[in-house]
Amino acid sequence: MTISKMAWLGGVALAAAVAWAVPVAAQTAKPAQIVVNASGGAQAAALRKSFYEEFEKRFGIRVVDSSPPDMGKLRAMVTTGNIEWAVTELNVEDAMLAQEQGLLEPIDPKIVDRSRFPANLQGRTHIFTRSAYSTVMGYRNDIFPAGKRPTTWADFWNVKDFPGPRAMQNSPIDNLEFALIADGVDKDKLYPLDVERAFKKLDQIKPHVTVWWTTGAQSAQLLIDKEVVLGTAWNGRYYAAIQQGAPINMEWNQAGIKESAFVIPKGAKDAHWAQQMLSVMTDPKLQGIYANIVTYPGLNLDATQYTDPKIQPFLPTHKDNLSRQWWQDVDWWVKNGKTMQDRWSRWVIAK
Amino acid sequence: MSAGLLGLRRDGPAIAMGTVPLLFLLLLFVYPVARLLSFSVEGGNFAHFEKALTDGLYVQVFLETLRIALIVAAICLVLGYPLAYGLAIASPLWATIGFAFLLLPFWTSVLVRTYAWMILLGRNGLLNRTLLDLGIIDQPLALLHNRTGVIIGMVHVLLPYMVFPIYSVMRRVDRQLLSAAEGLGASPTQAFRRVFVPLTLPGVFAGATLVFVISLGFFITPALLGGGRVMMIGVQIERLVRQFLDWGLAAAVAIILLAAALGIAALLRRLLRGDLTWS
Amino acid sequence: MVEPATGSADLELSGLIRRFGTVTALAGVDLAVRAGELLTILGPSGSGKTTLLKAVAGFEMLDAGDIRLKGRDITLAPPARRNIGMVFQNYALFPHMDVAANVAFPLEMRGMAKAAIAEKVAWALQTVDLAGYGARLPRQLSGGQQQRVALARAVVFDPGLLLLDEPFGALDRKLREQMQLEVKRLQRRLGLTTLFVTHDQEEALILSDRIAVMKSGQIEQLGTPEEIYARPANRFVADFIGESNLFRCRVSAVADGMATLTGEGGLTLRIVAGTLTAIGSEIGALLRPERPRILVPGETAGNMAEGEVVEAVYLGESVKYALRLVGGGSLLVRLPFKAGHGMLSPGQRLRLGWDPADMHAVPWS
Structure with missing residues (x-):
């Protein structure tokens, strides 16, 4: 009896051990x-x-x-x-x-x-x-040599002193913020975004944006090909272009950093x-x-x-x-993203 | 008149032979479309359809899509017909070379093609620089990042779809008919117009329908070459599916597109049936 | 310039030469087709007859030579300016046009007024017995009907010449014979100068006013069907036209307008001497199979042969026998089949005879 009892106990112990171990084993099954x-x-x-x-x-x-x-x-x-x-x-x-x-x-x-x-x-x-990563401004440094370089979004919007075609992402994300900063809003007081003001400001730059880019590869290529002289892109894209010897500078000031x-x-x-x-x-x-x-x-x-x-x-x-950039407010965009995208679609194809 | 002359006799082997393709069609076409349909009415009503058909954005995009598809089909026809003719009368070697060039876009990624177009047609592209240097223009022509760019890119990709049906019909045209026409007093031009062209119309309509219908669904080329300003319905569907996860509306838009494509194809067939009897 | 033998020539071909690389398709063809005549170009495939037809129609350019139609030099004229009606081998009807439109096509190309066209089309369809078929599409017609449409289309504009390119090849035998007669009748009635190309010697014999037999780009013989059949100019023509026995012989004696020929296996033949005078010259002696007759015992003839039936083929009104001759060699004969006589069967022997005038000599080489 004792033997069988011990065996029984042992069995329980074993079962317990197995019960404890099995989920781990199941999880770790490679x-x-x-x-x-x-x-x-x-x-x-x-x-x-x-x-x-x-x-x-x-x-x-x-x-x-x-x-x-x-x-x-x-x-x-x-x-x-x-x-x-x-x-x-x-x-x-x-x-x-x-x-x-x-x-x-x-x-x-x-x-x-x-x-x-x-x-x-x-x-x-x-x-x-x-x-x-950050959405930054980039430009041809052969068109805008030292001393004549755009450093702010206000410069990006200033087509008189910084003439030439521009490229921006085909998305409201970043662009609404850039517009507001260009219009004088403090980069640390962007949210909640004044959407009306942002689109109104975007109206001004729209005729000068020849390309609304959709892929990261496209964004840097446009500057490399001199298809535009000023643009926006994710920092790594410009870095790669600069590494390849393209005459491009990127500007961290007022860039939009995000996760x-x-x-x-x-x-x-x-x-x-x-x-x-x-x-x-x-x-x-x-x-x-x-x-x-x-x-x-x-x-x-x-x-x-x-x-x-x-x-x-x-x-x-x-x-x-x-310190020169602003963090994207993910919560604001999660809440308003769809509405903004919808509005952007209408805005960007409007004549 | 016996039943055999009126149509296929419905006996065993015919049914068996029809079953496999039918199953394929059911599996690969009918089922997905049914699923799509179920998405589009997921709320138990036609709200998605209503939005797709009344919202100014979608209406505008639909119209733009139709316009571009028509223009692309027309340009493909104008370019494709002589091209198909050239290939049809070329020696086998030249025909092979011609086809290789024609099919080049199929072997090239859309990005590479886009860069190629930039090099050619961009603001600082070959064409603009040449024209500027020659003093023909004093401002670069906007050939890319607008509707022109989209149309150029689409024509490039879709031209083979126009050329192949026309080419295959042209190859089947009995050359003796042209000789006969000339022998009967027709100039080569008249023989071409009165005999050759009508006989190749089935290919023209097949090609035009193909190009038009495929054009309706294009989305990568317009996104890349349209500079963001040219919104075709495929781009919109892609955004709804991938970005907004609004599959109901996406499905409704897709079904409207499908219906439009089928409707237009059917209309073309119907309009032309009377004229296509010889084929 | 070759002057026509008799009557006025509508179509005159002189010195036509056409080469394709190393192949000579036309090696200097001279030919004159008389007004209203149906002249057949007969030859095996590769003889150049199709090239000749294409050259006349204007679909094939020449390296040298002239073509004149009704006195007009058309050597360099495009097909449309030659005013030649052509019926193609497979008719070449325009599949997308109905019968009336097909027939109207050459008239439209000539800028004829609508009313006149309608009248002409109706006439042409009437002529080929297809009145009321105007609204049909070609594919809704039988082969014979399609051919009539092709014919109507080729004659509706009063062409200076009608070209027929093996037009009966696609028809079954009975329909072919019927169409042959119809074409011949139509050609006569309209008085159309016609050039007809075929490889079918039987068809040529039935239809033609004259036949030009072609080989290797040259005309071997030009003559009436009877001349071509009975008096072929050479071994090729003799062999190509109809069935023949051709004995290779030497002239051993000539006397009293008769020549004695010696052939292989001790064969001796007598033939009307004609131009044969050179003793020892080698000739081919042609005997058509229907010439010999069975000799009753004791009967003799100018030429005699004895042989054994190897094969017998019943042809209806006659029977064709292949015989092995006693002295070696073979003979093909066609004997009338008389009811009650029965057919000879293989192994049976018979004696045959024929007159010297039944034979015709052609040069061997």
């Missing part, structure tokens, strides 16, 4: 590979050199990259339950919208340690802020490994490697020390740059 979806192009190579290689080394799981970030596809995946991505990049407004619609897995704080991130970013429950988000689709079958991928992305050393390649800094406050000093002036988070 897939051969996971898919990380991001912007592609030069960024894909940088992600691989920094985070993916480390992830593969650490866990022995191959990382397959795909692109581009696509809200529609994310929603289709989650609604059909056929989720291909473990992690995907999204711009932060889209990520917020996705969170609102219940398309995202929460970030597991036990795995993803964001204690060395800025306080406001630690509280994002479903969104991992992997990087920051770039990585998220985990709701119900992702490799969610545990997705959390591990985000954890790898918090590593300041790896963030430094990444920033050195594409000038999009990670947001671990310790990352700066691992970043090449020559690269630092090109980072939106560099202290000299940061």
